[in-house]
Amino acid sequence: MNRMQDCIIKAKLRANEIELPFQQDVSFIVNSRFTNAKGRCDYNLYNKNCVIQLSKLMLEHCDEEEIINTICHELIHTLPQCRNHGHIFQNWCQKFNQKFNMNMATRYKITDQSEAYQKAQKMSSRARQEKKFLVTCLNCGKTFRRARKLNPDNYRCSSCHGNLKIERI
Numbered sequence: 001m002n003r004m005q006d007c008i009i010k011a012k013l014r015a016n017e018i019e020l021p022f023q024q025d026v027s028f029i030v031n032s033r034f035t036n037a038k039g040r041c042d043y044n045l046y047n048k049n050c051v052i053q054l055s056k057l058m059l060e061h062c063d064e065e066e067i068i069n070t071i072c073h074e075l076i077h078t079l080p081q082c083r084n085h086g087h088i089f090q091n092w093c094q095k096f097n098q099k100f101n102m103n104m105a106t107r108y109k110i111t112d113q114s115e116a117y118q119k120a121q122k123m124s125s126r127a128r129q130e131k132k133f134l135v136t137c138l139n140c141g142k143t144f145r146r147a148r149k150l151n152p153d154n155y156r157c158s159s160c161h162g163n164l165k166i167e168r169i
């Protein structure tokens with residue numbers, strides 16, 4: 001995803017400019033299941049490395065500034081003394097805000113999400129709700145979700161041609 005790489009580079013540039021001692025080689029992964037959180041920073045106790053997860057919804061629907069904002073937030077979390085949103089964390093937020101005229105908050109509430117992000121959240125939860133039937137192959141156990149109820153007499157499992165069971169979820 002080029003957009004993500006772009007935003008990561010820009011966020012790191014800003015972080016370097018205010019001399020934030022973040023983990024330079026932190027790895028980033030896209031999380032397609034995040035619906036409320038835009039990002040998360042996980043700390044590995046064994047190798048002391050951080051992994052930053054970014055919401056796919058955000059990457060696809062939010063403007064660049066909102067993505068950079070989220071990445072900067074997570075970069076602060078890579079500091080050992082900034083695992084929480086305490087005063088050290090807040091000081092770094094302020095430095096970003098002052099230097100780059102950003103609007104970094106220490107906590108993201110749903111009401112703080114941009115309109116674009118809220119709209120994307122609604123669409124994704126609707127898409128999930130619409131697939132309300134679970135089809136299970138009685139022979140191989142393969143499962144998939146369907147939006148509409150299908151008559152199990154008319155269909156067979158695509159993998160093994162077994163009989164199907166359908167239930168509302």
Ligand SMILES: [Zn+2]
Pocket residue numbers: 073077085106
């Ligand atoms: Zn945070």
Ligand SMILES: [Zn+2]
Pocket residue numbers: 137138139140141142157158159160161162
């Ligand atoms: Zn099957």
